[in-house]
Amino acid sequence: MSEVSVIVHADPELLAPAVAARLVIRLIDAQATRGVASVVLTGGRIAAAVYRAVGTSPGRDAVDWSRVDVWWGDERFLPSGHPERNETQARAALLDSVPLDPARIHPMPASDGPDGDDPEAAAARYAQLLHEAARPGSEALPHFDVLLLGIGEEGHVASVFPESPAAYETRSVTAVRGCPKPPPTRISLSFSAINTAEEVWLVAAGADKAAAVGMALSGAGPIQLPAAGVHGVDRTLWLLDGAAAASVPPRMRSLR
Numbered sequence: 001m002s003e004v005s006v007i008v009h010a011d012p013e014l015l016a017p018a019v020a021a022r023l024v025i026r027l028i029d030a031q032a033t034r035g036v037a038s039v040v041l042t043g044g045r046i047a048a049a050v051y052r053a054v055g056t057s058p059g060r061d062a063v064d065w066s067r068v069d070v071w072w073g074d075e076r077f078l079p080s081g082h083p084e085r086n087e088t089q090a091r092a093a094l095l096d097s098v099p100l101d102p103a104r105i106h107p108m109p110a111s112d113g114p115d116g117d118d119p120e121a122a123a124a125r126y127a128q129l130l131h132e133a134a135r136p137g138s139e140a141l142p143h144f145d146v147l148l149l150g151i152g153e154e155g156h157v158a159s160v161f162p163e164s165p166a167a168y169e170t171r172s173v174t175a176v177r178g179c180p181k182p183p184p185t186r187i188s189l190s191f192s193a194i195n196t197a198e199e200v201w202l203v204a205a206g207a208d209k210a211a212a213v214g215m216a217l218s219g220a221g222p223i224q225l226p227a228a229g230v231h232g233v234d235r236t237l238w239l240l241d242g243a244a245a246a247s248v249p250p251r252m253r254s255l256r
């Protein structure tokens, strides 16, 4: 089993820049080791705060952004540019302000994209894109240095919701319909893809996340609580603020 660490910062105002600083270092280290770096983005409020903090981080220009591949772990299946799309939020918060190579930005398809309003076809298209970027001679997926995840109040990660068909999915990418959280139609990586990342970082802030975080770290099952079903190959980091960490078993908290 890979290393699991729980790191707690007092509040979201400290959590976001702390995660941003880690992410900058992670990307620099990956580029030093592999020549390129790849990050899988998530959506949500704390993620947007992290992206904004990366944009103002002192180390930001130490990353060679032209050699960073950007993927998404899930997307709300809405028209391109819709303000609720995770892609739109990430572009506004960070991607538009760093010199990325447009060819290395890999958003999930929009509902007005080449497959129209067909999320199954859009999911298959993204799976094919991942496959085409796979390491030579390897399986179906590219290397992910770090994969970011938010956590829903009910324990969803990416767009894998509790007790949903996506929680049983074996293909790398799945269409998700009937989500309890709007919008109802989404595209998501499945556990099988998420869990290939070298490092998985779960980032959560706020008291409304405390129960899900506490249960995920106390042996809950992945179907009932998807946050319990994800891990990095090398490392799994839970990056929390004090309120979200309120129900974490004390023995699991890392010393900082």
Ligand SMILES: O=C1O[C@H](COP(=O)(O)O)[C@@H](O)[C@H](O)[C@H]1O
Binding pocket: 042, 043, 044, 045, 046, 047, 074, 075, 076, 086, 149, 150, 151, 152, 153, 157, 158, 159, 181
């Ligand atoms: O809908 C989503 O929600 C989660 C968590 O968002 P938050 O605003 O409660 O932090 C997010 O991780 C996921 O990517 C997104 O599609």
